[in-house]
Amino acid sequence: METTSPKGFFSFLHDCLRWNMQGSTAFQIFRLLLLGGMIFGLYAYSHQFRHGLEVTGMSNIISWGFYISNFTFLVGVAAAAVMLILPAYMFHDPDFHRVVIIGEGVAVGALVMCLSFITVDLGGPLQAWHLIPGIGQFNFPSSILAWDVIVLNGYLLLNIFVPTYILYNHYMGREADKRKYLPFVFLSIFWAFSIHMVTAFLYQGLPARPFWNNPLLGPRFLASAFAAGPALIILVLAAIHNFTNYKIEKRIFHKLRLIIVVSAIINLIMLFSEIFKEFYFPTHHSISAMYLFFGLDGHNALVPWIWTSISCNVLATLVLAFNPGDNNPKVLLPACMVLFIAIWMEKGIGLIVPGLIPSPMGEVVDYLPTWVELGVTLGIFSLGMTIVSSLLYPALIIEQRYDRISGKVS
Amino acid sequence: MVRRKDKEAQVKKNNVSDARTSRRSFLKGVSIAAAAGSAALVTGCIPGKDALSSEGFSLKWEEYFKKHYRLMTQEEKDQTIARLVKLAKIRHDLDIQMSSRPARENVLYGYAFNISRCEGYMDCVKACVRENNLDRKSKTQYIRIFEMEPGQLDPSTGDGKYFHEVPVDNKFYMGVQCFQCENPPCVKACPTKATWQEPDGIVVVDYDWCIGCRYCMAACPYWGRRFNWGEPEIPREEINTRQHYLGNRIRPRGKVEKCTFCVQRTREGRLPACAEACPTGARVFGNLLDPYSEIRYVLKHKKVFRMKEELGTDPKFWYFID
Numbered sequence: 001m002e003t004t005s006p007k008g009f010f011s012f013l014h015d016c017l018r019w020n021m022q023g024s025t026a027f028q029i030f031r032l033l034l035l036g037g038m039i040f041g042l043y044a045y046s047h048q049f050r051h052g053l054e055v056t057g058m059s060n061i062i063s064w065g066f067y068i069s070n071f072t073f074l075v076g077v078a079a080a081a082v083m084l085i086l087p088a089y090m091f092h093d094p095d096f097h098r099v100v101i102i103g104e105g106v107a108v109g110a111l112v113m114c115l116s117f118i119t120v121d122l123g124g125p126l127q128a129w130h131l132i133p134g135i136g137q138f139n140f141p142s143s144i145l146a147w148d149v150i151v152l153n154g155y156l157l158l159n160i161f162v163p164t165y166i167l168y169n170h171y172m173g174r175e176a177d178k179r180k181y182l183p184f185v186f187l188s189i190f191w192a193f194s195i196h197m198v199t200a201f202l203y204q205g206l207p208a209r210p211f212w213n214n215p216l217l218g219p220r221f222l223a224s225a226f227a228a229g230p231a232l233i234i235l236v237l238a239a240i241h242n243f244t245n246y247k248i249e250k251r252i253f254h255k256l257r258l259i260i261v262v263s264a265i266i267n268l269i270m271l272f273s274e275i276f277k278e279f280y281f282p283t284h285h286s287i288s289a290m291y292l293f294f295g296l297d298g299h300n301a302l303v304p305w306i307w308t309s310i311s312c313n314v315l316a317t318l319v320l321a322f323n324p325g326d327n328n329p330k331v332l333l334p335a336c337m338v339l340f341i342a343i344w345m346e347k348g349i350g351l352i353v354p355g356l357i358p359s360p361m362g363e364v365v366d367y368l369p370t371w372v373e374l375g376v377t378l379g380i381f382s383l384g385m386t387i388v389s390s391l392l393y394p395a396l397i398i399e400q401r402y403d404r405i406s407g408k409v410s
Numbered sequence: 411m412v413r414r415k416d417k418e419a420q421v422k423k424n425n426v427s428d429a430r431t432s433r434r435s436f437l438k439g440v441s442i443a444a445a446a447g448s449a450a451l452v453t454g455c456i457p458g459k460d461a462l463s464s465e466g467f468s469l470k471w472e473e474y475f476k477k478h479y480r481l482m483t484q485e486e487k488d489q490t491i492a493r494l495v496k497l498a499k500i501r502h503d504l505d506i507q508m509s510s511r512p513a514r515e516n517v518l519y520g521y522a523f524n525i526s527r528c529e530g531y532m533d534c535v536k537a538c539v540r541e542n543n544l545d546r547k548s549k550t551q552y553i554r555i556f557e558m559e560p561g562q563l564d565p566s567t568g569d570g571k572y573f574h575e576v577p578v579d580n581k582f583y584m585g586v587q588c589f590q591c592e593n594p595p596c597v598k599a600c601p602t603k604a605t606w607q608e609p610d611g612i613v614v615v616d617y618d619w620c621i622g623c624r625y626c627m628a629a630c631p632y633w634g635r636r637f638n639w640g641e642p643e644i645p646r647e648e649i650n651t652r653q654h655y656l657g658n659r660i661r662p663r664g665k666v667e668k669c670t671f672c673v674q675r676t677r678e679g680r681l682p683a684c685a686e687a688c689p690t691g692a693r694v695f696g697n698l699l700d701p702y703s704e705i706r707y708v709l710k711h712k713k714v715f716r717m718k719e720e721l722g723t724d725p726k727f728w729y730f731i732d
Binding site for chain 1: 474478481548550554556564565566567568570586595598599600601602603604618619620621622623624625627628629630631632633636637638639640641662663664665666721722
């Protein structure tokens with residue numbers, strides 16, 4: 001696609017915007033659908049804003065619900081970008097270099113979604129400025145939530161600035177200066193692990209909630225994220241491969257599949273270890289797990305949910321491990337999709353809600369999100385997808401042009 | 411064949427115009443979304459039911475930018491209280507008194523609960539609800555009374571929803587509320603320092619500084635905190651107008667609240683409402699630093715225990731048996 005002669009950062013931004021507006025019809029229809037989702041989400045949120053969080057399914061017993069569940073899961077998706085950055089920069093794998101930018105785009109979308117989910121969950125969103133160091137009161141280093149604010153925003157900045165720097169240079173037709181951006185790349189590798197560990201510590205650090213107060217939580221967060229995240233990236237890469245002329249090599253799918261299989265197996269081993277601990281000799285601290293897996297006092301809203309998740313998880317892991325069809329997309333893509341959804345079910349609602357049940361006073365209630373929560377969530381997911389698509393679309397155009405200029409790939 | 415080609419051309423043309431219309435409608439959609447968004451937020455900001463006068467609005471505006479309570483000078487505290495009093499007048503036509511009285515010197519409050527005496531009448535619950543202006547719509551209670559089977563000492567095994575004549579033979583009753591931990595996990599969790607421990611040992615919340623993230627609720631092992639899911643509703647004639655900034659003033663929506671051992675009463679030397687209301691004398695409240703207080707007598711001469719001591723939260727609330 002033609003450019004206004006590249007002359008500076010302004011024209012870079014301008015072209016990115018213009019390319020976004022000029023995408024194919026199918027692309028625009030896709031974006032219109034997302035826009036519809038966002039408008040519905042905004043409508044649902046305005047309802048919540050007007051009436052307060054009482055329009056959600058949450059209560060004094062289940063004080064965190066669908067929003068925080070999605071937040072927790074999406075932190076993992078954001079962290080998973082590191083599974084592309086790590087091989088590309090640490091192991092100098094040339095295949096991964098071509099897709100790193102896609103991983104970073106997905107991370108930005110996921111992080112914006114994370115921050116949005118936190119914001120919509122606040123009872124006083126207008127008071128959110130109380131968190132900003134300097135004008136507010138920031139309970140650092142005592143509160144893990146304060147740590148989370150730092151690591152999430154820091155990771156967002158890293159994932160915006162590094163790719164923008166590289167893309168801008170490529171846009172200008174020159175190579176990006178490695179000395180300038182490599183330190184930040186390595187920082188972002190370390191940072192990716194930290195966003196996930198800190199988010200796990202948010203729960204892990206609460207002795208009040210035995211279901212979460214478990215040293216395996218952090219490592220398991222990482223394992224499940226490094227399965228679900230690359231699974232999503234395979235789906236995104238397949239979409240890019242099929243719908244644009246930016247072609248992704250088959251080798252990348254193969255390598256990503258191996259990463260997913262290893263992570264998913266480690267995740268299942270840890271899950272098994274947790275289940276063993278809870279049920280070999282059940283104690284008072286196993287009541288939440290009993291509620292989750294078998295139901296309690298006639299309350300069993302999550303039982304079908306968690307068993308669906310675990311069956312899908314095991315099935316998808318087996319398919320990806322034994323690889324029938326030899327990386328045939330018709331097998332690979334559905335398996336990735338199923339694995340992604342299974343981990344979303346387990347690490348979202350399946351982790352947050354049972355942690356709050358029973359209440360410390362032994363009371364058991366069920367939780368069902370209301371239409372408001374579902375609507376706001378739909379809106380935030382649409383926002384995330386809009387961000388990812390409008391970042392990747394111009395990025396891939398620039399990369400392709402740069403490849404042609406530098407004569408690497410036709 | 412020719413026709414087919416024509417058709418294809420037609421389709422292509424349509425596609426082109428589709429692309430244009432979709433681009434146009436895309437932009438249109440964006441502007442509609444922006445308009446809808448701002449309209450939605452603006453209408454959300456100004457609830458219809460208590461439309462404020464311009465004076466009320468400017469008071470609210472100043473309230474919005476005020477500091478954290480602990481960083482305010484006494485003068486600033488007086489100013490915010492004056493604003494809150496005026497707002498109560500404008501919104502509910504109520505004359506309230508609000509105090510910012512600090513903790514008294516050499517006082518550390520403690521509480522003891524006599525399990526052998528409590529008969530489960532719940533007069534304490536009723537008094538607490540009235541005293542602390544708790545939301546009637548969601549039936550918020552700071553105190554819960556659990557009906558217990560003999561042989562159990564953990565309220566989580568008891569029945570917190572009993573509704574029948576008390577006392578019942580061969581049952582006993584245990585009350586729980588915020589235990590004002592000496593090592594409070596909720597304070598550690600709060601990302602904005604909106605909740606803290608006062609010098610008299612009471613854990614309080616600056617309702618206007620709280621952002622409503624509810625991390626403290628997840629962190630509390632005693633279920634001591636409540637959230638204002640909606641706007642609190644209290645019949646006008648039942649509102650307690652003697653209020654404290656850190657205590658029973660009517661909470662804003664979307665903020666966390668908790669038992670403060672009735673900070674508005676105890677700092678004036680009175681008993682908490684629950685201790686005063688108890689008809690059986692099961693509730694003992696006092697100053698732990700005063701060697702001649704009743705609470706110290708109980709701690710010295712009775713067999714006492716605390717809930718979930720293994721967590722190291724060090725509650726200042728003891729149970730004992732006569």
